[in-house]
Amino acid sequence: MTARDLFRQSHLALSLVPLTIRELFNLPSSPCDIYAYENESFKQIIRKGMYLDSKVLIGIIQAGHIKVFTHENERRTLTELQQQSLRTITRSFSMGNPHENCKKQLSLLTLNLRYLFEDPTNDETLNLQYQSLKILFKYLFDNPKKHEVIYQEFIKQGHHYIFTQPFVSALFLLGVLKHSHAYSEKDIENMFITSYFKDIGMSAIPVEKYDQEDLTENDKKILSNHADLSVQILQGRLQISPAHFKIIEAHHSFSTLRTEMERPNQKTNDLTISGFETMMVNITDIIAAMISPRPYREPTTLFQALDLVKILMSNQYPYEFKLIVNYFKNFFSNTVG
Numbered sequence: 001m002t003a004r005d006l007f008r009q010s011h012l013a014l015s016l017v018p019l020t021i022r023e024l025f026n027l028p029s030s031p032c033d034i035y036a037y038e039n040e041s042f043k044q045i046i047r048k049g050m051y052l053d054s055k056v057l058i059g060i061i062q063a064g065h066i067k068v069f070t071h072e073n074e075r076r077t078l079t080e081l082q083q084q085s086l087r088t089i090t091r092s093f094s095m096g097n098p099h100e101n102c103k104k105q106l107s108l109l110t111l112n113l114r115y116l117f118e119d120p121t122n123d124e125t126l127n128l129q130y131q132s133l134k135i136l137f138k139y140l141f142d143n144p145k146k147h148e149v150i151y152q153e154f155i156k157q158g159h160h161y162i163f164t165q166p167f168v169s170a171l172f173l174l175g176v177l178k179h180s181h182a183y184s185e186k187d188i189e190n191m192f193i194t195s196y197f198k199d200i201g202m203s204a205i206p207v208e209k210y211d212q213e214d215l216t217e218n219d220k221k222i223l224s225n226h227a228d229l230s231v232q233i234l235q236g237r238l239q240i241s242p243a244h245f246k247i248i249e250a251h252h253s254f255s256t257l258r259t260e261m262e263r264p265n266q267k268t269n270d271l272t273i274s275g276f277e278t279m280m281v282n283i284t285d286i287i288a289a290m291i292s293p294r295p296y297r298e299p300t301t302l303f304q305a306l307d308l309v310k311i312l313m314s315n316q317y318p319y320e321f322k323l324i325v326n327y328f329k330n331f332f333s334n335t336v337g
């Protein structure tokens with residue numbers, strides 16, 4: 001490398017910020033110069049203004065470059081562009097093919113959740129998520145038969161699991177609550193929104209760290225506190241009731257999955273604090289997490305997930321456990337036996 005190249009490289013390293021290649025999907029042309037990091041140097045792979053099609057982007061992913069780089073100000077332009085797309089689809093959801101709109105909105109919503117994680121105190125970003133989620137909820141509530149295909153298509157979009165988990169978990173919760181015939185549409189909407197935002201406190205740790213199996217002690221400590229952090233982030237900003245904030249606060253009180261992260265003063269199975277709805281939020285979250293792959297483990301089968309849920313709840317709630325089993329067997333009727 002010549003001295004000039006070296007200078008250029010170190011200048012680039014200082015001015016570039018990371019992004020995911022996924023942020024360029026569904027754009028006609030690139031609003032920014034995109035660089036990949038290869039052989040210890042940054043190489044421009046997409047020029048600003050270049051025509052984009054999914055083949056080009058898939059090729060880049062296949063070459064191992066999901067994480068790419070751009071200039072900081074261009075990243076802002078890109079973020080604004082994607083937020084504008086989400087705003088547009090949210091406003092015009094009822095026009096055209098609703099299923100296609102749902103797919104597109106879900107993709108943009110998940111992209112934008114990344115922006116919220118990067119800047120969780122940004123009111124505009126939070127409000128955009130909330131408004132879009134409400135529109136999406138209405139479609140999902142009215143079309144339960146479409147849930148499985150929406151779920152399968154969403155998984156195929158290949159977002160990072162930190163950003164897929166909130167939707168999958170909230171979708172299952174919506175389905176189970178609707179299946180129970182015990183809640184009004186408004187009740188279910190509030191629970192759906194509560195469940196979706198319950199993990200926003202996880203934004204205290206950079207997303208890349210969630211790919212590691214072993215977090216540092218300090219990261220574990222932050223993570224074990226994420227329910228409280230979520231409440232702190234959302235309090236006074238998200239339109240849900242104090243009871244729903246309580247659910248967020250206690251949404252891991254039932255979990256035995258990552259016991260080392262449990263708060264010592266909280267007993268598992270202590271349902272008197274959290275109530276039945278908290279348990280449902282937690283149970284659907286556990287199932288959503290277990291049946292999805294993580295970078296450090298394979299997914300479990302639905303039956304294994306239900307086995308764990310059985311241990312957690314069937315003694316106290318045999319009827320509700322049957323309801324959950326019934327719901328998930330119906331949900332996956334096309335893919336599981």
Ligand SMILES: [Fe+2]
Pocket residue numbers: 198199226227251252
């Ligand atoms: Fe959580």
